[in-house]
Amino acid sequence: MHVGHLVAAVNARHELGLDRVLLVVANEPWQKVGNRPVTPAADRLALVEAAVEGVDGLESSGIEIERGGPSYTADTVAELEIRWPGVELNLIVGADAAAGLGSWERVEEVRSKVVLVVVNRPGTTIDSSVPDSPLDGWNFKMVEVPALEISSTDLRDRVASGRPLDFLVPMPAIHVIRERGLYPVAR
Numbered sequence: 001m002h003v004g005h006l007v008a009a010v011n012a013r014h015e016l017g018l019d020r021v022l023l024v025v026a027n028e029p030w031q032k033v034g035n036r037p038v039t040p041a042a043d044r045l046a047l048v049e050a051a052v053e054g055v056d057g058l059e060s061s062g063i064e065i066e067r068g069g070p071s072y073t074a075d076t077v078a079e080l081e082i083r084w085p086g087v088e089l090n091l092i093v094g095a096d097a098a099a100g101l102g103s104w105e106r107v108e109e110v111r112s113k114v115v116l117v118v119v120n121r122p123g124t125t126i127d128s129s130v131p132d133s134p135l136d137g138w139n140f141k142m143v144e145v146p147a148l149e150i151s152s153t154d155l156r157d158r159v160a161s162g163r164p165l166d167f168l169v170p171m172p173a174i175h176v177i178r179e180r181g182l183y184p185v186a187r
Contacts, residue, residue: 001051002169004150008119011145012092013057016117022061023048026071041065043180050172074106077113092117095126101134116140159183
């Protein structure tokens with residue numbers, strides 16, 4: 001969880017007038033498992049909880065951890081519909097994730113139940129006007145956020161090499177990283 005994620009969430013909430021934004025932590029991020037080491041879900045949830053503490057309208061959510069198994073957005077959307085019937089669900093994703101919507105499990109289910117909110121991400125743009133756009137058939141909105149060149153991979157590397165995370169990651173999340181010994185820290 002870094003400030004880029006928070007900037008996207010806060011700006012989407014403001015621009016769309018949302019009551020709250022849930023930052024959902026995947027239990028098993030099925031598109032990442034097996035491709036690279038994945039930080040345990042409980043640690044990722046603790047990072048998000050620390051990062052959003054005191055931020056109006058942002059909440060951490062362990063809904064996918066509670067469910068267990070691989071994390072599919074379709075399952076999460078279905079569960080949120082049960083928890084909050086009649087509420088318009090907005091699914092906020094970066095443009096990079098929007099470009100890969102075709103690979104999602106049960107994507108048609110998700111498409112029929114949410115408004116897709118695409119936030120710009122540095123180096124990735126989505127042109128909804130071109131033929132075969134990943135946004136074809138979606139009810140979607142675009143939200144512009146400040147371009148911040150921050151990647152989770154770089155942040156993990158920074159921790160491992162002992163470089164500072166200050167102002168890239170909220171200080172409470174940095175404390176969680178240190179307390180839990182996440183990402184081998186050079187001393």
